[in-house]
Each structure stands twice: as structure tokens, then as C-alpha cells.
Amino acid sequence: MSNRYLHLHSLVAILVGLTGVGNILTAWLVHHPGRFIWLKHYLPWIVLRGSWLSSVIAGTVQLFLSWNLGRRKRQAWRIAVAMFSISTAANLLRGLHYGQAAFNLGILLMLLALKPHFTAASDPPSVRHGLAVFAGVTLFTYLYGLSGFYLLDRYFHQHFDLAEASRQTIAYLAWLATPELEHPNRLARWFLDSLAIIQVGGLLYGLYMVLRPVVYRRTVLMPERKRAAGIVERYGRSSLVHLTLLPDKIYHFSRSQRSFVAYALVGNVAVVLGDPVGPDDDIPHLIDEFTAFCANNDWHPAFYQVLPDYLPVYQACGYKFLKIGEExxxxxxxxxxxxxxxxxxxxxxxxxxxxxxxxxxxxxxxxxxxxxxxxxxxxxxxxxxxxxxxxxxxxxxxxxxxxxxxxxxxxxxxxxxxxxxxxxxxxxxxxxxxxxxxxxxxxxxxxxxxxxxxxxxxxxxxxxxxxxxxxxxxxxxxxxxxxxxxxxxxxxxxxxxxxxxxxxxxxxxxxxxPRWEPRYLIYPHPLLLPKIAMAVVTANAGGSLWSYVRAWREKRRLV
CATH class of the missing domain: 3.40.630.30 (Gcn5-related N-acetyltransferase (GNAT))
Structure with a gap:
């Protein structure tokens, strides 16, 4: 746990983000006219222009992927490997830019070498949904573009039959510029902008779904509840432990099956109620196992209202603690x-x-x-x-x-x-x-x-x-x-x-x-504290903050 935010994958994520910025800036700002003149003898202008636009798009996607690589997303790694391969080739086409291509190739090799670090899963139904979105948006934009180019050809000062309209659509969706589209009027420009918005919107939504954290959908089975009740009967010793048996909790058992944590999933934050329940010698192992389980699901673990007893154990596992009140x-x-x-x-x-x-x-x-x-x-x-x-x-x-x-x-x-x-x-x-x-x-x-x-x-x-x-x-x-x-x-x-x-x-x-006994919130990193605090409030509100908002507004009105 202590190395989660210090692993090499974090360095690679930063480099990918910086490379994305570099790809965008160099595509816009860095040109070597001699290289383009030499390439024009061997490559069509469409290919040169398309490679330049591809670098811009690749850089934008790399920025989006860098955050998910920092979260060790397996799908982000796969997409990044593909994108860096494309970006490397695009840099060679964009004026034989050997330095940038070599740098991207180095990042690609680092990604390949660090493949075992990227283990965080995405939500399987969301991945399927994201891929379906990609396919659906591609089909829709093709048909939309085909109809638009065919019906609006006069606004481009051209004549497009169906075959030519299809070629223009494919070229535009592949970010390949064509001479026929260089002088559109206002209506034609609106059509091109709408086509780009549909494509980019579908791309970003599809990426979001593909990289979405795992959403818990499995029903807690009755044998699991009975097992948890047996452990509580034997080892429970807090004012919260009985509440771990209520049906709004999800269970994660230790490998030994002797202890468990009861948690609620809010977004990608797994909020555990109280300390783990079980024998003292099994608690450190369970905390480590639950931490790894959350990391592989792209979740952030937090423990709410814990006793002081296990604070050294949480610290040894790399967690921070914050006093949140007193009983x-x-x-x-x-x-x-x-x-x-x-x-x-x-x-x-x-x-x-x-x-x-x-x-x-x-x-x-x-x-x-x-x-x-x-x-x-x-x-x-x-x-x-x-x-x-x-x-x-x-x-x-x-x-x-x-x-x-x-x-x-x-x-x-x-x-x-x-x-x-x-x-x-x-x-x-x-x-x-x-x-x-x-x-x-x-x-x-x-x-x-x-x-x-x-x-x-x-x-x-x-x-x-x-x-x-x-x-x-x-x-x-x-x-x-x-x-x-x-x-x-x-x-x-x-x-x-x-x-x-x-x-x-x-x-x-x-x-x-009374005597006052401290209670704590255990969390993995200070930067996550606001998100975890909001998750705790949402969990206590039953999954919706509306009741808190309504009560706050009413009390404020009466003040």
C-alpha cells in the first residue's frame, strides 16, 4: 500500500501526459519546411495533413489516458500501447521528426516492460457498453456524413455522388484533410463541426465507459451473511459491529475466512464501517488483502469510525488517519x-x-x-x-x-x-x-x-x-x-x-x-481526503445527498 502512489507506473503516467502535451504543441508549433518539401515528393498532401491531425488527436487521448495509467488501469495500458505505436509512426510522417519518435518509442518500451504493474480492472459490462458505443457512433457518423456530403455538396462548391460522399466521410472521420473541403460556406462548416462533435463525443464517452471502475453488482449471498454473523458473534467488540450485519453492507473475507470487512461502495470509494472483524493475528493480512482487492478494482479504500486499537497496523500498511470525533x-x-x-x-x-x-x-x-x-x-x-x-x-x-x-x-x-x-x-x-x-x-x-x-x-x-x-x-x-x-x-x-x-x-x-473515546477515519492519501469525505457522507445518507441538502436548507432558513 505504501508504494501504491510511488510505483514506476506513476512516473510512466506523468511521462505519457507530458508526451501528450508535447505531441499537441509540436504538431502546432514545430515545422521544418525542408522536411515537408522533401516528403511531398514521396507522399500525398492528404497523408501529410492527416498525420499532423492524428498527432493532435493522439496527444489529446494521451492526456486522458495518463490519469487512468496513474490508476493502473489495464485497459488504459492497452490503449496507451496502441496510441504510442500510432503516435510514433505519425511523428515519422510529420516531417521525419526522429527525436520525438524516438522519445515516444522509449515510452512505449517502458509501458511494455511495466505491463505487470497495470492490474486495475475496468467494469466488464461498461467495457462492453463502451465498445458498443464506439461501434454505434462510428456507424452513425458514417451514415450522417454520407447523407450530409451527398445532400450538401453544393455548399462545398463540389458535386459528390454517393461514392465520393462515402470517400469524403471516411477521410474526414480518419482526420485526413481533402482539397474538396477547403472552401466550405457557413452551413457546410456547421455540418463539419457537428460531425466532429458527434465523433469526438462518442470517442470520449466510449473511453470513459471502457476505463470505468468496477461497479459492484453481485448480490451478497445468505451463506456469506451467516459466516459474517458467526465471526461477529465470536470477535465483535464495538458499538458499530452489529450494524455490519445489516443488508446495505458488502463483505470481503480474508483468505483464511476468519475475518471480514463490511463496506459500501460509493463511486470508486469502498467505505468500510469500523475496523475489520476477526482475530487480532488475522487483521493485518486482511487489511493488506482488501487494499490489493480495491487496487485491482480501481477503488480507493477507507475505514470509517475505527478504534485507536489498530492505528499502528493501518500505518504499517501505508494508510493515514484523521480524528473525526469522539464517542x-x-x-x-x-x-x-x-x-x-x-x-x-x-x-x-x-x-x-x-x-x-x-x-x-x-x-x-x-x-x-x-x-x-x-x-x-x-x-x-x-x-x-x-x-x-x-x-x-x-x-x-x-x-x-x-x-x-x-x-x-x-x-x-x-x-x-x-x-x-x-x-x-x-x-x-x-x-x-x-x-x-x-x-x-x-x-x-x-x-x-x-x-x-x-x-x-x-x-x-x-x-x-x-x-x-x-x-x-x-x-x-x-x-x-x-x-x-x-x-x-x-x-x-x-x-x-x-x-x-x-x-x-x-x-x-x-x-x-462520560469518558470521551476518539474515533478515526483511515484513508490512503491526503489528496483523496475530500473525495472520501464526500463518499462517507453519501453512504450515511443512504446513497443520496438530497436529504442532507433539504435539511441544511431548512435549518438555514430558520437560522
Whole structure:
């Protein structure tokens, strides 16, 4: 992993890009009249002109390919080898330009020598689609050009029969200039421009599809989900590990089949939820294997909300890390409502009890009538939030999921559910935690009563702690040794708090006296951080950012 961005393929990609620029500039700016005069005795003017245009097109495509060669695309390597062979020949025809031809030949030999480095696959259906686009655009532009030259010949001051119209079309699509097209009027020029736009547009779209990263289409099979559940039962030990079993996750297992990562694919970013799950001795191997798997699919791996435990392992594999917030964890051995520090919380709970509010633990499987009541509360809460259900690092209200969980509810004096939270396991970690926490609009103490009763329940069950969840961006970049990335996060935390309420969330959880445990984002390279951050946000939004945009606009309107 550490050498991914330092391999020789990166140097070759840069050289290909520079060569593309050089091909374009020399085609336009560098001419040796003596060479052209000598070549005119042996080659037609059409061939000379066509070779010049071919160099321009080859240089443009080389610029496009250089980026994909940097991504180690196998298809880009194949196209680059073909393009450099053509470019070398074109440079010889363009005035016997031996120096440029020799340089291109050297790059071609380097590409051939480094063939094993280019292993990143393209998406097979997209490759087939791209090739079909090439064929379809070629056929369409030929028929379009044939009709245009035949019907518009008078606008070129020529007479084209079908055979001559076909010859002109083929020559134009091959970027070979012909004397008959040297004096078009405005309509004829518009036709030529439209023909070029169709051809170049089809070429670029076809190249994009051929070089597109692999798109995950395979359905996760039930045996794989059962295998993941078995590993979680044996090795799971975090507040997120149960969420890896939800159906929005894709699995990659280690070669030993003893560990796995659960991820979502957003574009070409594979966002892993939490740390790998499995025995400690298998985790470094799995991280290396998953990194190679992503590289071969032209994906960028990232690990979201990881614990500090494996940071040295990620660093050894070449990754960077960025603190993204802190989880609030309450020590149940010391938690109490007694004392002056808990006075406000104690008064809030007592006030809610006096008003007739009570809590009840509902054990699975839940009845349909109960699910309908919980759904009403959930829908009301979503309307308050001005957004839709989240995914990935949170669960969502799925009846089958909620039915299988213990649920703590808060009821009013009439027995109506006003708030609820579903309890999820952390398996090997003796810690209580919840996933969804939803309420109706009303009494401000609903969540305080709910949390206090949850902590009392977990304490009675012998748990050591209660996880209140992540406070995003909390404690990031507020110390002298903070990195540039952490300071940028801190600026965002300070200036956008009014819209997103980061500080309010931390202040709310602070009343329970938790300890704050850091959580991190693991990423491969600083230049990829903005793209990965957007992928994380998109994954948490369920694949669409519209819910965030809608909520942001509504909150901004109310500010």
C-alpha cells in the first residue's frame, strides 16, 4: 500500500501526459519546411495533413489516458500501447521528426516492460457498453456524413455522388484533410463541426465507459451473511459491529475466512464501517488483502469510525488517519443521579415521572400493533429532522430489524409511546448501546428519562458501560500539535455549528459524565481526503445527498 502512489507506473503516467502535451504543441508549433518539401515528393498532401491531425488527436487521448495509467488501469495500458505505436509512426510522417519518435518509442518500451504493474480492472459490462458505443457512433457518423456530403455538396462548391460522399466521410472521420473541403460556406462548416462533435463525443464517452471502475453488482449471498454473523458473534467488540450485519453492507473475507470487512461502495470509494472483524493475528493480512482487492478494482479504500486499537497496523500498511470525533461512554459502575453534579438531570427525571411518564422494555419479537406505534413515532421524528432515513453507520426503521431487537419505550400518562430506542449488542464487549433513538415533539425531558432508564437497566444486567454514540468532530484540531487536516475540521466545527449543532450534541451528552473515546477515519492519501469525505457522507445518507441538502436548507432558513 505504501508504494501504491510511488510505483514506476506513476512516473510512466506523468511521462505519457507530458508526451501528450508535447505531441499537441509540436504538431502546432514545430515545422521544418525542408522536411515537408522533401516528403511531398514521396507522399500525398492528404497523408501529410492527416498525420499532423492524428498527432493532435493522439496527444489529446494521451492526456486522458495518463490519469487512468496513474490508476493502473489495464485497459488504459492497452490503449496507451496502441496510441504510442500510432503516435510514433505519425511523428515519422510529420516531417521525419526522429527525436520525438524516438522519445515516444522509449515510452512505449517502458509501458511494455511495466505491463505487470497495470492490474486495475475496468467494469466488464461498461467495457462492453463502451465498445458498443464506439461501434454505434462510428456507424452513425458514417451514415450522417454520407447523407450530409451527398445532400450538401453544393455548399462545398463540389458535386459528390454517393461514392465520393462515402470517400469524403471516411477521410474526414480518419482526420485526413481533402482539397474538396477547403472552401466550405457557413452551413457546410456547421455540418463539419457537428460531425466532429458527434465523433469526438462518442470517442470520449466510449473511453470513459471502457476505463470505468468496477461497479459492484453481485448480490451478497445468505451463506456469506451467516459466516459474517458467526465471526461477529465470536470477535465483535464495538458499538458499530452489529450494524455490519445489516443488508446495505458488502463483505470481503480474508483468505483464511476468519475475518471480514463490511463496506459500501460509493463511486470508486469502498467505505468500510469500523475496523475489520476477526482475530487480532488475522487483521493485518486482511487489511493488506482488501487494499490489493480495491487496487485491482480501481477503488480507493477507507475505514470509517475505527478504534485507536489498530492505528499502528493501518500505518504499517501505508494508510493515514484523521480524528473525526469522539464517542461518549458512561461508566456504569460510577454513574448515579445523586450529587450536585447530577442535580439538573435528577430534577428532569423526577419531573417527567410526576407528569406520568414511564418506561417499559419490550422484548423481541415485537407485535405488529407495537411496530405500527413505533413507526408513527419514527415518522414524526423524521419530519422534525427535515430529512429521510440514514444508512451505513446507523440503522433505519425496517420492521424486520426492529422486531428482532429489544426496545425501550417511554409512555405518557395515557400509555401512548412518546419515544423509543432499540438495543443492539456489542458481543464480546461488555457495553450497552442503542441504534435508533426517536421521539415525538413535546416534553424536553423525554430523552433524558429514556437514557437514564437504559443506563439503570444495563447496570442491573451487569454491563460495565453505556455507549451514547459518536459526537462528530468533537475534540478534533483543538490542540497545538494538530495536523493541517485536523485544523481544517476544527474550522468547519466552529463555523458550521449553528447549522449542524455539533456543540449542542456534545453538551447534551456531557451531562451524563462520560469518558470521551476518539474515533478515526483511515484513508490512503491526503489528496483523496475530500473525495472520501464526500463518499462517507453519501453512504450515511443512504446513497443520496438530497436529504442532507433539504435539511441544511431548512435549518438555514430558520437560522
Amino acid at each position: 461518549a461512554v458512561v461508566d456504569l459502575h460510577t454513574f448515579t443521579l445523586a450529587g450536585s453534579s447530577r442535580k439538573n438531570l435528577r430534577q428532569t427525571v423526577n419531573r417527567m415521572v410526576r407528569k406520568g411518564y414511564s418506561t417499559e422494555l419490550l422484548l423481541p419479537p415485537l407485535r405488529e400493533e407495537t411496530l405500527r406505534e413505533l413507526k408513527e413515532v419514527s415518522d414524526h421524528w423524521l419530519r422534525l429532522q427535515k430529512g429521510g432515513e440514514k444508512r451505513f453507520s446507523l440503522g433505519w426503521f425496517d420492521p424486520a430489524y426492529i422486531r428482532s431487537c429489544p426496545v425501550m419505550v417511554v409512555r405518557d400518562s395515557r400509555g401512548r409511546v412518546q419515544a423509543f430506542a432499540n438495543i443492539i449488542p456489542e458481543y464480546r464487549r461488555n457495553e450497552g448501546t442503542i441504534d435508533l433513538m426517536r421521539r415525538r415533539e413535546g416534553e424536553s425531558g423525554l430523552i433524558d428519562l429514556l437514557f437514564v432508564r437504559l443506563m439503570e437497566y444495563f447496570k442491573e444486567q451487569g454491563y460495565d458501560s453505556f455507549n451514547l454514540g459518536l459526537c462528530p468532530l468533537a475534540g478534533v484540531g483543538d490542540h497545538p500539535g494538530a495536523s493541517l487536516q485536523e485544523r481544517a475540521v476544527y474550522i468547519f466545527y466552529q463555523h458550521f455549528n449553528q447549522l449542524y449543532g455539533f456543540k449542542g450534541l456534545r453538551q447534551f451528552k456531557e451531562k451524563y459524565g
